[in-house]
Amino acid sequence: MPNEHDAPPTAAVLLIGDEILSGRTQDANLAYIARFLAAFGIDICEARVVRDVESEIAGAINVLRERFTYVFTTGGIGPTHDDITADAVGRAFGVTVDHNPEALALLAPRYKPGEFNEMRRRMARIPQGAILIRNSVSTAPGFQIANVFVLAGVPTVMRAMLEDVGPRLSKGRVVISRTISAHVGEGRIAAGLAQIQHENPSVAIGSYPYSAETGPGVQLVTRGREGEAVEKATAEIEAMLRVEGIISGRVDV
């Protein structure tokens, strides 16, 4: 059980790939990892997207692994020439990258005799000292080295790898979140909301406006690790909206 006074574990996500920066691919991994880690009480504090350039990947890994409890990378661990994440991680940690016998043993049964070629064997190149991350979808493994988890970019494979990673993570107190949807422009209630935030410093109140056919609306999200504090602030927001005569309701998220 985590001690409630411990600082919660933190995480960063590093998305690797030219295709995300060019707009060709819409990333879906960050939000999935965030929701996965939320169940462990782990907050993602920063995310970065870098190109398929070894020095840039290695540089980002070294900055992030110093600052956060965990780093999760996605992308660049396939068999082709543009898959350079293992080499970048080796460079970041100053270790060699070689064919890993356990990874070779996982991959070999997928192929017919003679088809486990040199490029496919690239997927078994793992930095020295890393331990494998299994994946039930394609068998090609990811790996963990120290506090860095190296995952696939293909979402179905990435998600399978997270299942193997979960038991390795320290748990923090889970963040509780309550959302109120209100039929009002956020500017009208911003002063009241700021006052409630000021009086409830242990929670974070976010205001997310949207446009509906019936007019402007806003989702008011209260987040925190102390359930009573979250409920208290949420009730105060509801009371404020009631006094103002604004239609609102809780949203299940």
Add this chain to the structure above:
Amino acid sequence: MPNEHDAPPTAAVLLIGDEILSGRTQDANLAYIARFLAAFGIDICEARVVRDVESEIAGAINVLRERFTYVFTTGGIGPTHDDITADAVGRAFGVTVDHNPEALALLAPRYKPGEFNEMRRRMARIPQGAILIRNSVSTAPGFQIANVFVLAGVPTVMRAMLEDVGPRLSKGRVVISRTISAHVGEGRIAAGLAQIQHENPSVAIGSYPYSAETGPGVQLVTRGREGEAVEKATAEIEAMLRVEGIISGRVDV
């Protein structure tokens, strides 16, 4: 006309907001900005997502504005207490942030007498020396200071602001992209692909696998600023696939 030997302009995107890191909101702005800038020949070289914390926003802006031709931020410019991007930008540049007369004049007509309250006037707080970015959707402006463009987080508003930003940007040679879809696992063609990449260093060849009901497939994307070089490498990939007896076709993207 850009000189073809000039280094193309570069850009970074900074997405600001707890809601993206918590997985509550799926970002759609990065891919949109990437496609918008592609038409100007501007490459996004890095993206970051940071929390609603003034020091983190300011720190990221200062790193990115030194390294890239342009920085585009999204989010945190509304009227509520969690909208702190203007203050963070002021801090990054070491300038004060005050009510901007031009921004006040844009915003005031939206409101009935007495409704343009202090929180709504927050949307007119602009760092000294910045120039406004108009938006035809909600009228609340973004702003530009030096090479940093501060945009809204709401996608419809962000997109309107980009239209105002476009004429301010230097143009580079546009990247040309050709995509081939092939019905094959990427491991089988990875060696041939690496060879073609090696022989065509002026283009970048990306290999993006996918799973279809009919078996594995891969999209092979060739990108570069020299049209002839892109066509040559693409033709070589097609020839390699033909020799291997692999069904493939060009994809319009």
